[in-house]
Amino acid sequence: MDRDTLIVVGAAIIRDGRILAAQRAEPAALRGRWEFPGGKVDPGESPADALVRECREELGVTVRAREALGADVPFPATPGRTRPAVLRLLRADLVEGEPRALEHLSLRWLAAADLDGLDWLPADVPFLGTIGDLLAPRDTPRGEPPSAAG
Numbered sequence: 162m163d164r165d166t167l168i169v170v171g172a173a174i175i176r177d178g179r180i181l182a183a184q185r186a187e188p189a190a191l192r193g194r195w196e197f198p199g200g201k202v203d204p205g206e207s208p209a210d211a212l213v214r215e216c217r218e219e220l221g222v223t224v225r226a227r228e229a230l231g232a233d234v235p236f237p238a239t240p241g242r243t244r245p246a247v248l249r250l251l252r253a254d255l256v257e258g259e260p261r262a263l264e265h266l267s268l269r270w271l272a273a274a275d276l277d278g279l280d281w282l283p284a285d286v287p288f289l290g291t292i293g294d295l296l297a298p299r300d301t302p303r304g305e306p307p308s309a310a311g
């Protein structure tokens with residue numbers, strides 16, 4: 162990867178078969194769209210340290226960063242940024258605290274069947290298949306016969 166590439170880290174926080182998604186408040190162009198909590202890796206900072214810092218700032222929780230899920234996804238330059246950028250999704254364990262929307266419009270815990278219904282930022286969409294495989298289906302497992310009544 163180009164040394165100049167900006168890495169944005171997102172946290173895949175999974176609890177009880179659901180993943181935490183966050184709805185952006187800013188900038189205006191992205192307001193209302195869904196993403197994973199996280200942000201830009203600062204110069205000299207490791208992606209794992211950036212994830213821990215961002216989760217503290219945005220959610221008020223302590224997380225432990227784990228492995229990357231899938232490959233980095235490039236996303237296009239914006240008016241204020243000409244460097245190439247990638248989104249890296251790191252699995253993260255909640256160590257302390259209950260997530261609160263300190264910088265987002267709202268938070269939701271999503272089951273696999275909920276993933277498709279949200280207006281995600283484009284770079285997040287390629288991760289949804291991998292994430293869906295890690296989550297619980299919303300209802301009873303497919304193919305299971307209804308229980309016999311009476």
Ligand SMILES: Nc1nc2c([nH]c(=O)n2[C@H]2C[C@H](O)[C@@H](COP(=O)(O)OP(=O)(O)OP(=O)(O)O)O2)c(=O)[nH]1
Pocket residue numbers: 169170171195196197198199200201202236239248282283284285
């Ligand atoms: N946090 C986060 N950002 C994402 C995701 N997907 C995606 O395309 N992005 C983009 C949106 C922004 O252009 C950029 C991250 O910016 P940010 O505003 O969240 O990062 P930051 O907190 O470090 O920002 P800053 O205020 O310090 O500039 O990456 C995602 O899942 N999570």
